Amino acid sequence: xxxKRTDLKAALRELAAxxxxxxxxxxxxxxxxxxxxxxxRAAEREALQEHLSLCARCTGLLRELRDFEAASARGEAAGPxxxxxxxxxxxSRRLPWKMSAVRPISGAARRKAPRQRALRFALGAAxxxxxxxxxxxxxxxxSFRQERRQLVHLEQLLAEQNVALSAARSALAGAxxxxxxxxxxxxxxxxxxxxxxxxxxxxxxxxxxxxRYPPETPGQTAVAxxxxxxxxxxxxxxRGQESPEPGFLRGGGAVNPVPVSTQAKGFxxxxxxxxxxxxxxxxxxxxxxDGRVLWTGRRPGxxxxxxxGTSVAVRGLSPGTYRxxxxxxxxxxxxxxxxxxxxxxx
Amino acid sequence: MSRQSEPIxxxxxxxxxxxxxxxxFRLLFDRFYWPLFRxxxxxxxxxxxxxxxxxxxxxxxxxxxxxxxxxxxxxHWLFRIAANTASKAVxxxxxxxxxxxxxxxxxxxxxxxxxxxxGGSPRGGEAPxxxxxxxxxxxxxxxxxxxxxxxxxxxxxxxxxxFQDLDYDEIADLLQISPSTVKVQLxxxxxxxxxxxxxxxxxxxx
Numbered sequence: 001x002x003x004k005r006t007d008l009k010a011a012l013r014e015l016a017a018x019x020x021x022x023x024x025x026x027x028x029x030x031x032x033x034x035x036x037x038x039x040x041r042a043a044e045r046e047a048l049q050e051h052l053s054l055c056a057r058c059t060g061l062l063r064e065l066r067d068f069e070a071a072s073a074r075g076e077a078a079g080p081x082x083x084x085x086x087x088x089x090x091x092s093r094r095l096p097w098k099m100s101a102v103r104p105i106s107g108a109a110r111r112k113a114p115r116q117r118a119l120r121f122a123l124g125a126a127x128x129x130x131x132x133x134x135x136x137x138x139x140x141x142x143s144f145r146q147e148r149r150q151l152v153h154l155e156q157l158l159a160e161q162n163v164a165l166s167a168a169r170s171a172l173a174g175a176x177x178x179x180x181x182x183x184x185x186x187x188x189x190x191x192x193x194x195x196x197x198x199x200x201x202x203x204x205x206x207x208x209x210x211x212r213y214p215p216e217t218p219g220q221t222a223v224a225x226x227x228x229x230x231x232x233x234x235x236x237x238x239r240g241q242e243s244p245e246p247g248f249l250r251g252g253g254a255v256n257p258v259p260v261s262t263q264a265k266g267f268x269x270x271x272x273x274x275x276x277x278x279x280x281x282x283x284x285x286x287x288x289x290d291g292r293v294l295w296t297g298r299r300p301g302x303x304x305x306x307x308x309g310t311s312v313a314v315r316g317l318s319p320g321t322y323r324x325x326x327x328x329x330x331x332x333x334x335x336x337x338x339x340x341x342x343x344x345x346x
Numbered sequence: 347m348s349r350q351s352e353p354i355x356x357x358x359x360x361x362x363x364x365x366x367x368x369x370x371f372r373l374l375f376d377r378f379y380w381p382l383f384r385x386x387x388x389x390x391x392x393x394x395x396x397x398x399x400x401x402x403x404x405x406x407x408x409x410x411x412x413x414x415x416x417x418x419x420x421x422h423w424l425f426r427i428a429a430n431t432a433s434k435a436v437x438x439x440x441x442x443x444x445x446x447x448x449x450x451x452x453x454x455x456x457x458x459x460x461x462x463x464x465g466g467s468p469r470g471g472e473a474p475x476x477x478x479x480x481x482x483x484x485x486x487x488x489x490x491x492x493x494x495x496x497x498x499x500x501x502x503x504x505x506x507x508x509f510q511d512l513d514y515d516e517i518a519d520l521l522q523i524s525p526s527t528v529k530v531q532l533x534x535x536x537x538x539x540x541x542x543x544x545x546x547x548x549x550x551x552x
Contacts, residue, residue, distance in 0.1 A: 011486040012489065012509070016510075019509070030426075046498065049498075053505035059506070064429075069425075071380065071384055072421050077380055084379045087379065088372065088376075090397070091405070096408075294393075295393050297393075
């Protein structure tokens with residue numbers, strides 16, 4: 001039965017490819033918009049629906065149009081504000097009204113002293129306003145960067161604390177073993193026992209102190225809440241890889257070396273959420289040492305499940321240390337799912 | 347009413363005729379920045395490219411706003427400009443590749459191809475035996491005839507489901523019908539295909 005089903009699926013796939021190759025010209029955006037608005041005549045509508053049933057390209061365009069309409073109607077921000085501000089700053093420099101603002105004053109206007117003064121005053125006020133806005137933008141960007149640095153610093157502290165905790169635990173276990181062995185000896189030395197007891201007490205209090213470190217500051221450290229598998233390679237070949245051992249990233253502040261050939265100048269990240277509960281959507285961010293977001297991308301949650309996972313390609317990076325952040329986007333909140341330190345080497 | 351929730355028509359009207367063009371243009375930019383970003387990002391452009399393409403789109407909007415005759419909705423007009431901008435960028439990229447100005451950064455297989463090291467799927471490497479090919483061809487013809495013989499709406503539901511792998515809600519949205527209608531149509535289609543194609547179609551989900 002399974003074999004028959006496989007044959008049937010293969011036949012369907014081939015049939016889809018054959019029929020899609022013979023669908024005639026594409027519908028065109030104008031017709032798709034008319035279809036969406038319900039202004040097509042019945043016969044045109046029927047013909048378009050028939051075309052859509054076979055044409056993945058037109059179906060895709062129609063879905064993009066629908067998503068664009070929905071996103072425009074919602075009007076919600078879907079990323080960091082500095083990105084939008086940056087685009088606006090560049091755009092407004094290219095628009096003609098900026099040119100008129102710096103046009104020299106004509107000779108006739110120069111003769112009219114009162115108007116000139118008024119103009120000077122207006123220009124001065126505008127310049128002051130621009131400076132104030134610029135200051136506000138710089139201040140916002142600086143505090144944004146500072147927050148990022150603080151988060152990175154806290155995570156480093158947390159990673160160091162984990163290492164120190166682990167070392168203290170193993171030292172304490174060793175000292176306790178030595179103490180038990182010394183006590184069990186028939187010819188035990190009282191001095192040696194006291195010395196070991198003092199060592200155990202010292203290590204116990206050190207462990208306690210480490211457990212309280214760093215000082216608790218509520219709401220500053222996001223901790224990965226889901227297990228995800230991320231692998232990095234200069235090739236896409238890891239997509240769908242079943243064996244989790246080689247090439248998989250380590251979290252918790254560990255530095256993951258990412259060798260990149262000088263020709264490739266990039267790498268791809270294969271992400272698979274396995275069977276863990278997924279957010280509707282995930283955002284990926286590549287952040288440099290200064291907290292600047294170099295690249296950001298989004299993937300629907302569904303593409304991160306199952307066997308295949310998804311691939312994210314990153315190119316054009318210079319050698320250095322970067323952080324790959326993965327956030328789950330819920331309608332009411334954004335949750336940090338995981339963060340990895342990548343040391344890109346050529 | 348806050349400026350963010352102001353109807354888009356009013357913003358466009360002020361942009362065309364009223365005072366405060368810069369402010370209106372900024373409102374328009376703020377309103378459509380993220381939808382456009384998502385659109386370009388979905389088309390596979392990088393963040394930097396998205397930023398450039400958004401600027402290009404708004405420059406075209408600025409230049410073309412006087413000529414807009416109001417035959418379609420503003421957001422559709424803007425979407426058409428964005429889609430044309432994206433297509434133009436893809437053409438430029440392809441042309442640059444052809445003339446050899448850029449060197450491909452990754453010279454391996456595309457994202458969707460199977461791992462080369464693993465040797466692909468077990469079925470992928472095998473050449474189908476002649477008998478298997480014959481059976482496959484026969485099955486394909488039977489299927490093609492059976493699907494073509496379905497009533498129009500049922501046929502479209504089946505094609506979108508099987509050929510394009512869409513879920514019920516997506517099919518409903520595309521064909522502008524309800525998801526329950528899609529479900530019923532696919533249920534009936536499966537029954538009909540089972541009757542026509544017999545056992546080979548049994549247990550195949552739509």
